[in-house]
Amino acid sequence: MSKIREDYENTRWRRFERFVNGEEMPEEKRLELTQAKEGDKEEQLAEITTTQSLRRKRKEERESFRRYWREQQEKEIKEALKQRADWPNTGGVRVFRCVYRFVALLICAAIIIVLLETVAELPRFGSAGTPANSNEVAERYIERGQEETGAVNIVTGMILDYRAFDTLGESHVLFIAACTVLILLRIDHGKDGKTTSAQLAEEDDRKFEPKNDRILQKVAFFLVPCIILFGIYVILNGHISPGGGFSGGAIIGAGLILYLNAFGFKKTERFFTYKTFSTISLCALLFYSVAKCYSFFCGANHLSSGIPLGTAGDIISSGLILPLNICVGCVVACTMYAFYAIFRKGGI
């Protein structure tokens, strides 16, 4: 190799060339390179020596040099390791961490002060004269909500009729959240039905069934039917009294979770498997989408949807609101239960 300058490898041009070629070397590689160079030097030295004595002398020298080199190297490695272990406590990093925490606190304090100041300037909460309480939107919801949507509970009328598009999105948020947790935590058997040992261990861990607690089982025996019945009541009366799909679904979900805790997975799987979950969510969400698409389409094209509103206050009234409430309730209940089951054993 014809290198004119000894430090050719370190020249700026050579570094640039390496960078362009995409072969820029990390620090360790460069260390190896210098080691190799030292080896070359030794060989050259060995060739030059001719006489025996000189050779012996050289040999000793070489050995001592090698020893020295090895010690040096070990020292370096030790130092590097120590540096790495001590890294979070070295001066610069510690100072940086302190400054970082201080600045973070400062920014937090500043944001809190600004937000508090803002809240102080907002219209007074709950007073009648605020822009949100006194405009035509709230007025129409309250005054004509019952006659236009057929729902006595204005809130249900608002979320499932006036602003049904938002709720359509919202119920899909629940669905997508359940799917994401499923992706993250579901334990999968490989293509040939085998699982790795790590997966098996995890599965065993999660399948650890709850103990057969007599007290819990007895209480659950009485409570679960009541809870689920109450949930169904809340859903079915969502348009008449406070409640609706979201709250009723959450109640049913809680009932299912209690049942699962008391009686274990085997008994629950008799009536609630992954298939049940996907069928119920699928049917509920598809019905929701189709029904609302139909009603949006009719509304936008100024057609009448042909769905009777019925008399306000009856169970079967207010058009699409009751079926939509049932759909939302199913989705919420399934999602609640699915979250719990997936976290518990990595599957439904």
Add this chain to the structure above:
Amino acid sequence: MNIIQNFPLFNIVMCLMGGVICSVLKAKPAKCLSMGLIALAGVMNGCVLWYAAKYGQYTYMMGHFPAPWGNEIRVGVLEAVLALFFCIIMFLSVLGGEHYITIDIEESKTNLYFTMVNLMLTSLLALIYTNDLFTAYVFVEINTIAAGALIMIRSNGHTLVAATKYMIMSLVGSGLLLIGITMLYDVSGHLLMVNIHEQISVYARTGEYAFPLTVTIGLMSVGLAIKSALFPFHSWLPDAYGYSTPSSAAILSSLVSKGYIFLLFKIFYRVFGFDFVLDHKVTNILFVFGVVGMIAGSVMAIYQHDVRRLIAFSSVAQIGYIYMGIGLAVPMGTVAAVFHIMSHAASKSMLFIAAKGLSDVSGDSKDFSDLKGAGFRNKLAGIAFSVGAFSMVGIPLLAGFTSKVYFAEAALLASNRKMAVAMVALAISTILNAVYFIRAVITIYTPNPKRELAAKDYRLPRTMAVALVLFIILNVFLGTWSNLIEDAIEMGLKTFS
């Protein structure tokens, strides 16, 4: 009412239902259904674009109740252009990475990937078309969760960390946006963009609620800037783009962050009104961050050994360009920003797909020292990578060049000080872009005979080849027929506010 006017509604509901159905299908039918729906959505949005260009904008009532009471979507030329474009990019990204989706993801979860893709498209379309701030927030939620799932579905350690980082940062952004929306509702009593705008222009005259409104603009801008990875908030980006499956990286970089930027446009133009935003000097702040991001992103990209992370850091710089365009505070700047949304999406997604093709023939390594000569081993991916790189650097005839010209034009129209800064930043950033992208191109075209012999029997997946060719055509189209698109954007922006 013309049937085409219903298409945005059909689009959104169709993709929602498609996503739900995909969750119970097997992998293959799910893929077919999902791709078919994306293509159909693209065709429908093309019709909508034609209709909007011919008959002008319109609002569409979602249900039996008119706007301030019910929900509403608004369709104009700008929305339709972006919706059509997003569908095209989504289709090509999924098509290009389709082969690797089946490899990277466990078989039983592949259908859920397509669920996420469909719901992502739904949320993007809804974000584009919505005329209501709360609807926007609901679909921001769907978008965030779907993006997290798209990152994490290739389950290895890196993607889990990346998804966690993404979720934390992105949820902070969502939170700030939600606080902003709440305050706006409190102050104005409305959620519909038009009504809020009316109320705010009244306040602007009387000077009421000046401080809360300023804070609100700040919160919303920061929230959306975090979600779209503007420079100081970009920490989630390199991992998320660098380790996820190539389709996800392409979708995330080219669509997800862009959806949020478009929402920010909407908030600036349709909610606050651009004059109000100018009075509060928000654009100046965005301008500064954009310029810093343009340079810092490029500098960080230079240090990367990993081709995927290099492309990811280059995204930070390109997002900086878009915010600089908004920050110039002239109409032309916004045109340039919207055009850059499109040109960056077209080039970046192509780069991610092509980079996967290159690393495929280099022993699945993304490191530059292994990628040597990859352009000879996988010719089409090499060409596509070079086209994408040249487009990002700004070589004439390609999309990136045109958007840089528009940025320069916009800078000339801006105030003197901004013009100087923007011009210098553009020049420096272009040179830095060239340093790392040209270096990457040189690396993949440096012969490496040992590997080339080994990779002789490699066959490029056919779907990827089709996607790459279409990407190249799209890039050249954006670069050469830019007048058409610029006219459409200008037309859309005129009626936008």
